[in-house]
Amino acid sequence: MAHPGMPAAMSEPRLRLMTLGSVDDGKSTLIGRLLYDSGAVYEDHLVEVSRAAGKGDIDFSFLVDGLKAEREQGITIDVAYRYFATQRRSFLIADAPGHEQYTRNQAAAASHAQLGIVLVTATDGVQPQTRRHMAIAALFGLSHVVVAINKMDLVGFDRAAFAAVAEDMRRLAAGLGLQIVATIPVAAKAGANVVQRGDDMAWYEGPSLLGCLESFSLPAPVEGPAILPVQHTLRIEGGGRISCGTLASGQIRPGDPLVTDGGQRVHIAELWSAGRPVECAQAGEAIAVRLNPERDIGRGAVLTAPSLQAGGATQLRVRLVWLVDYALQSGRTYQLQIGTSGISAHVSRIEGILDLATMAVTPSDKAIGVNDLVIARFSLLAPAPALPFAQNRALGAFILVDRASARTVAAGVVLGVERRDTDTPWQALEVSPERRASLLGQKPCVLWLTGLSGAGKSTLANLVDRELFGLGRPSVILDGDNLRHGLNADLGFSDADRIENIRRVAFVAAMMADAGLLVIVSLLSPFEEARRHARQVIGENRFIEIFVDAPLDVCRQRDPKGLYARADAGTLQRFTGVATGYEPPTSPDLHLHTDQIEAAESGRLILDMVRRRGFL
Amino acid sequence: MLGLFLQTPVSMPLNSAQLSAEPQLDAHLRLLEAEAISILREARAQFRNPVILYSIGKDSSVLFHLARKAFAPGTLPMPLMHVDTTYKFAEMIRFRDALVARGGVELILAVNEAALAEGMNPFDHDASTYTAAMKTVPLREAIDRHGFDCAIGGARRDEERSRAKERVFSLRDPGHVWDPRHQRPEFFGLYNTQLAIGATMRCFPLSNWTEMDVWRYIHAESIEVVPLYFASPRRVVRRNGQWLPVDDARFRTLPGETIETVEVRFRTLGCYPLTAAVESSAKSVEDIVAELLSTRHSERIGRIIDHVGSSMEDKKREGYF
Secondary structure, rough: OOOOOOHHHHHHHOOEEEEEEEEOOOOOHHHHHHHHHHOOOHHHHHHHHHHHHHHOOOOOHHOOOOHHHHHOOOOOOOOEEEEEEEEOOOEEEEEOOOHHHHHHHHHHHHHOOOOOEEEEEEOOOOOHHHHHHHHHHHHOOOOOOEEEEEHHHHHHHOOHHHHHHHHHHHHHHHHHHOEEEEEOOEEOOEEOOOOOOOOOOOOOOOOOOOHHHOOOOOOOOOOOOOOEEEEEEEEEOOEEEEEEEEEEEEOOOOEEEEEEOOOOOEEEEEEOOOEEEEOOOOOOOEEEEEEEOOOOOOOEEEOOOOOOOOOEEEEEEEEEEEEOOOOOOOEEEEEEEOOOOOEEEEEEEEEEEEEEEEEEEEOOOOEEEOEEEEEEEEEEEOOOOOOOOOOOEEEEEEEEEOOOOOOEEEEEEEEEEEEHOOOOOOOOOOOOOOHHHHHHOOOEEEEEEEOOOOOOOOHHHHHHHHHHHOOOOEEEEHHHHHHHOOOOOOEEEEEHHHHHHHHHHHHHHHHHHOOOOOOEEEOOOOOOOHHHHHHHHOOOOHHEEEEOOOOOOHHHHHHHHHHHHHHHHHHOOOOOOOOOOOOOOOOOOOEOOOOOOOHHHHHHHHHHEEEHHOOO | HHHHHHOOOOOOOOOOHHHOOOOOOOHHHHHHHHHHHHHHHHHHHHHEEEEEEEEOOOOHHHHHHHHHHHHHOOOOOEEEEEEEOOOOOOHHHHHHHHHHHHOOEEEEEEEOOOOOOOOOOOOOOOHHHHHHHHHHHHHHHHHHOOOOEEOOOOOOOOOOOOOHOOEEEEEEOOOOEOOOHHHHOOOEOOOOOOOOOOOOEEEEOOOOOOHHHHHHHHHHHHHOOOOHOEEEEEEEEOOOOEEEOOOOOOOOOOOOOOOOEEEEEEOOOOOOHHHOOEEEEOOOOHHHHHHHHHHOOOOOOOHHHOOOOOOHHHHHHHHOO
């Protein structure tokens, strides 16, 4: 709105700032000073601050430290967001905490910031926290910083003291790939060189901190190919689907060709931005598109310019910050949120921990703990869209969620991507699985028998296999124990190895089914997530999950292989049911209580279902 | 009463012709709008049963407008809910009912009838007891009763110090407790929307908007707001240095107080006995923007009572929005 008296700056996007620096270097005071001296503090807030601080004094940090606990402890424990505007520019400032235990908030602030204000003191110089904060900010996408060297009053406004710290900072920033916009001597308490120039430092000829923030120019955005991560699908009354999302790169117009991450070619039939029909939309706009032909693409899909392949990622190499107080474990599966998709990701390898002093990655035997920066590899349980962070932020940044606790356990950026189809091309097979199946005159499926040791999986597998053989149906048993003598001989019983065991069996079962066989898998397979993955690998319409269920004490009593006895005696480690948990299927296709019915009856129930589903 | 409402000069409601008009937004407002729409879509896509908390004020009007844009050309895929204390300004209730009468919205009312029956009111009880009984408790109960897993509100970070630390998606533990020391960090605009059993989410699409942004957006998009925001001669009483509105016969004057007619407007709207007016001659959205520009540097001391201690933080911990 053009209003007389409205600063022109108000119509330009806010410059997003963050603060970096050690806890005692006076960040909150500096920001409070910046807000106060630029006139952004309302009188009633000021009265309150003066009252809290005692007579006559203003404690500027009080303007920023919002929560009770912080004021009581005199520290900033969370990220606070402040808004202020001058005649020349408007700002959003994220004040991130200095203590090491809040490193994660530093990383969060950096992921949004365009310019950092690094605070060091002339008295103490570069601190371990200074280095840590700058490294984290650089890793999470920050590129430019202003250095404020504070507490100049405590070194008698000495130019040499300033120059020494400035030189240390210059070297540090250069090593991290951060660009220093300006280095400014400051006395935040008295306000020298924050907004007004200080009288005591005539030797300094550069701008004040605020002057520097006002004149900083952002690097021009790079023009890229169109990328639209689909966030939500609208179903319009009377039919029709419209895909919504925020355009992550490039620009689009009605008529433009796009490809889905599954490789389907489409055109934009209609385009809306913020609810209005438009002829063109730019990166950053919240848009909606109607596609021609209409495709059933939902949340998590990505539409891109035909020149770009973003879909089909199966392996990611990443850099992450670990956020919680329990350890990151290789072999565990987490929910990966990247772009708009949420997929299961298996931590296949931890390459090492990033040493912030040397920026070297060192393989480490120590458990990965809170605030550690880690280089790791994920294998995705289903192909998903992803790009390196350096290429696109929206498809290159992620968070990791632990489904069990619902907590955000890590955040990071993608360094490298391996894709299913391009990096290892598929060899075309001339005889299709359908033709093989019809040669055998049957419809293949995989009967996946899961349950505790002793529940009766092997007994039932053999029983069903004999019946099928008798009917002249080609079938095969994949028995977990037998496979561990060969294909899976290299695997132990850690969670990671069990997941790998299930993964291999799933792929073998899928191949056997492709060959036209009726496949009976007899595998303890204790993890719900891994079984879900097996279902995906094998295919929803030919996967039948059968829960072979008997209470633990019944299994223990049966103990056909003497394994429970050994586990109880301590000579068998990590035995499911004794030492580790079994996750029962939440909705199996068939649930057999083998302690309540005879084996023959169970076998009949399985065959009945196979018939009912049309596989026999 | 309805006649009075129709005569009051207000801007026109959003209609399809305006939705099709060329955008009049500057780069700054466009960015805020895109961000808010993206957050609203995220709330719809990731939750089973989201609800928009509609308080009738200017921020709610903006939020409602944005929600319709977020899902256009479809219809609004979630209901509105108003926590009605029954002590709102009469003009607010008329505005709300007119909005519902125009159709296309489902409005749910949450009222603490039990507390009203026991005589709860803002005159005999202090502000925090009254607020807990008439706002916090019915909000918590309504969220539980309707099974809402995400309540979307128009709160902004620039409103208050403890709100400055709110997340865009802010977790509430079972019992609706806000634990500011264990908030989920938010990276890159990616939101962890998973809930443990019994937990719920609050969502704030206007987190990064300021009061000025809200008014400039209202102007650019011709969004209708309650006329109480515009200066007009109104019946008020001077108390503790503030102008308290005499909105209906339930108001109680204290000995020595006289009802005067003064040209005032309201900067925020809530329950009328707890909402002080400011002297103003701003009769249009343009006037309000101009007033805010000059207010930025001037002395404004009228809302001290809202800012004593950290009352907002305590209220939020108990489940206040």
